[in-house]
Amino acid sequence: MFKLSRMLPLTSTSRHRLLEVLSSRKVEVGDRLSHSAGISTATNNYAAKGYASDRIFAPYTVYKGKAAFSLIPCLPTFTKLNSGTVVVDRRGSIMMTFMHSIGERKYDWEKRQRFALSATEVGSLITMGAQDSCDFFHDPSMLSSNAGQVRKSLSIKPHANGYFVSLTVVNNLLNTNDYFSVPVTTAEFAVMKTACSFALPHIMGWDQITNQQSRGIDDLQAKGDSKVSDLEWEK
Amino acid sequence: MFKLSRMLPLTSTSRHRLLEVLSSRKVEVGDRLSHSAGISTATNNYAAKGYASDRIFAPYTVYKGKAAFSLIPCLPTFTKLNSGTVVVDRRGSIMMTFMHSIGERKYDWEKRQRFALSATEVGSLITMGAQDSCDFFHDPSMLSSNAGQVRKSLSIKPHANGYFVSLTVVNNLLNTNDYFSVPVTTAEFAVMKTACSFALPHIMGWDQITNQQSRGIDDLQAKGDSKVSDLEWEK
Amino acid sequence: MFKLSRMLPLTSTSRHRLLEVLSSRKVEVGDRLSHSAGISTATNNYAAKGYASDRIFAPYTVYKGKAAFSLIPCLPTFTKLNSGTVVVDRRGSIMMTFMHSIGERKYDWEKRQRFALSATEVGSLITMGAQDSCDFFHDPSMLSSNAGQVRKSLSIKPHANGYFVSLTVVNNLLNTNDYFSVPVTTAEFAVMKTACSFALPHIMGWDQITNQQSRGIDDLQAKGDSKVSDLEWEK
Amino acid sequence: MFKLSRMLPLTSTSRHRLLEVLSSRKVEVGDRLSHSAGISTATNNYAAKGYASDRIFAPYTVYKGKAAFSLIPCLPTFTKLNSGTVVVDRRGSIMMTFMHSIGERKYDWEKRQRFALSATEVGSLITMGAQDSCDFFHDPSMLSSNAGQVRKSLSIKPHANGYFVSLTVVNNLLNTNDYFSVPVTTAEFAVMKTACSFALPHIMGWDQITNQQSRGIDDLQAKGDSKVSDLEWEK
Structure with missing residues (x-):
């Protein structure tokens, strides 16, 4: 209970x-x-x-004694190619923002750190059982000569009644090391899972696919019959 | 069965x-x-x-012999700040309204009591297993000198085929004590969970975030390429 | 497998x-x-x-050897009261239509029977585990002198790889007795559960509540601050 | 972990x-x-x-060493009959596209193969437990004299931390035999399940049913009362 x-x-x-x-x-x-x-x-x-x-x-924020974090969906951006097709330009994500507590009900926005959960990382989060844990690693310079100089890692680990959500940011270039840890209740994690499940098709851009038909169905005109084609067999 | x-x-x-x-x-x-x-x-x-x-x-109402309660989503209200950004003004909730039975198929609307489930409380409700129970406490004067004078508590406890959903309202100022208890079947609780899961992103305001893109995507014009930026690394 | x-x-x-x-x-x-x-x-x-x-x-239909049934959501209808408030007039449902097979790939539409699942009955269906069963009884004349003369009962019972979905309609006035039974695979039942979970907030009318805000948020104008009121404490 | x-x-x-x-x-x-x-x-x-x-x-793509596949919802098409009713013309599906790897981060689009998951096959996928497997078989010439000459089979089988998703296409007419196998993590499969659950009502066309009311509710005018009719008992 x-x-x-x-x-x-x-x-x-x-x-x-x-x-x-x-x-x-x-x-x-x-x-x-x-x-x-x-x-x-x-x-x-x-x-x-x-x-x-x-x-x-409209972020969902978990405020605790030593730190806080918020979640908010960041939609993908789209680009129209010369051919006319619209494709995803920047992928969507669930943006997590961590802040240290600097007094009663005060959090340090200046020194906040961000971590953008990809669709697959959201898939990990929403599928976690009560005893599961997970770790995500991001390196902004992964494919450049600075690879490994800055590392962000997000960790979600179970405790008796919920999870610890922790972010570590190690920056060898600036010689800084930042650590945030926020205990999350089962109820708060349920909100995170439900809200992230809701947002997932949106950050993938699938809502744009399923929405586009609504704009056209009113234009249909009466007809007799039509050939059924099977897209699977087309090239 | x-x-x-x-x-x-x-x-x-x-x-x-x-x-x-x-x-x-x-x-x-x-x-x-x-x-x-x-x-x-x-x-x-x-x-x-x-x-x-x-x-x-369009409330979802569970009518039982001694009392009834209904659920309805209350959307958040939004405010536009001077900067132009729209933020949540009053948080959304799932409003529960309890009424005593005062005869066959009659319920006392005059003496109803309300309890507004926050997003996190909705998270508790939708994550409850068949043997789980939970209690929520609200005090309208929590941060004032009247703290503790009026207390509302909502309790959800399992029985053989569902839950008892009970509300107690103790008002020391008016010297009143109100108690409602409604047995809910597994099927009725499933409706509550599914409907509350549906409503949760809406009472959080996340539907407003995911909806806003639909209004703009038709305006895209053809382009050659674009730089991919990663919001996570911006400050 | x-x-x-x-x-x-x-x-x-x-x-x-x-x-x-x-x-x-x-x-x-x-x-x-x-x-x-x-x-x-x-x-x-x-x-x-x-x-x-x-x-x-756009029904979802399960065609089997002896009978078939289809599911389709029936939305609630709404009425505007003199006060201006819009309320549900006829409740929504998931309409099931059963037909007997009368030859290869032919089903008898003339002798079809219908069964309208209420929101709570949909709650039973979507919460069923692999070994659960359930029965629903409808009597169209329940509150009249003909009560009990016509009875419809829908039964869902587990088998090795899915469920039997059966409808019995006994009409003492016409002296008829109709019985349909359709074996449903686990995969087909998963479609039914997912589609019914999707439809449930719509047949309850909650989508109308959550949709109405979208029409107004563009009209917001900049402001300085605002009082936060708590609906729960209003009467 | x-x-x-x-x-x-x-x-x-x-x-x-x-x-x-x-x-x-x-x-x-x-x-x-x-x-x-x-x-x-x-x-x-x-x-x-x-x-x-x-x-x-906006496909969801899983890129692995030897092959890749992507998922994207294909909406149903609709036809207006002479009676004015709009019915589904071509059923919707989740289109899977498989490609072989032909070098580092390069995949062979020319020799891709497609497999269109029906609503019921999507039902199988989203209901799979961690130890479940499933197989789907498609034959484009099923009802013609060429039945059995071309066969596509999709297989999903569990491994330690996820599933193998494999497609075999045997074409006796062209004497070709194509095989793709992509290991999928638990997190990637969770994205597939959540995205396919989101898309399922859309490929069934149920979103078109639930959307149509939104267009009309603003036109309601005040009234006194109305008869409640029960669609279930109409013929």
């Missing part, structure tokens, strides 16, 4: 102040992207259109 | 009369909010626009 | 002929409803608007 | 080149369909309208 008392993790005022900070930072990121758009080739992808895919900010 | 006979819990006429009562009350609530909107700052959030998020009334 | 060979249950031509029959019958039903609309009060509910909620016909 | 290192399976440039190839081929298929549309009767179904249902290309 588990008990759960609800306590607002932040007062309304301080929460809005935090959100205001988040949103103004978001805008900086967006501006930086927009300014650089003039000298890059990335002028037509969806994300560049006003950074709209980050316009709504 | 479980058996299940379908019986309309209310006749069509009495059901419509109940709904009419519910709806006129809803309007009162809406009016009260609208009137106060003139003297509060809450003029731009979505809920204030005609109380539209409660316009459609 | 289970094996599964795909065989088109009906040739393309005969399938279209069957669908044409189904659709023309549908239209009869629709017409009958429309004609009677003039003398009933049911002029404003959604179903009366051209019977649109049945316009698209 | 399972570990998972993320490695981009293709560099950004080579990936775009592959996608460009895919998309130009897609267009060929589309063109072929469009050209033949003039001499077939298939002029009114949705797929013929610019091949729109394949316009967005």
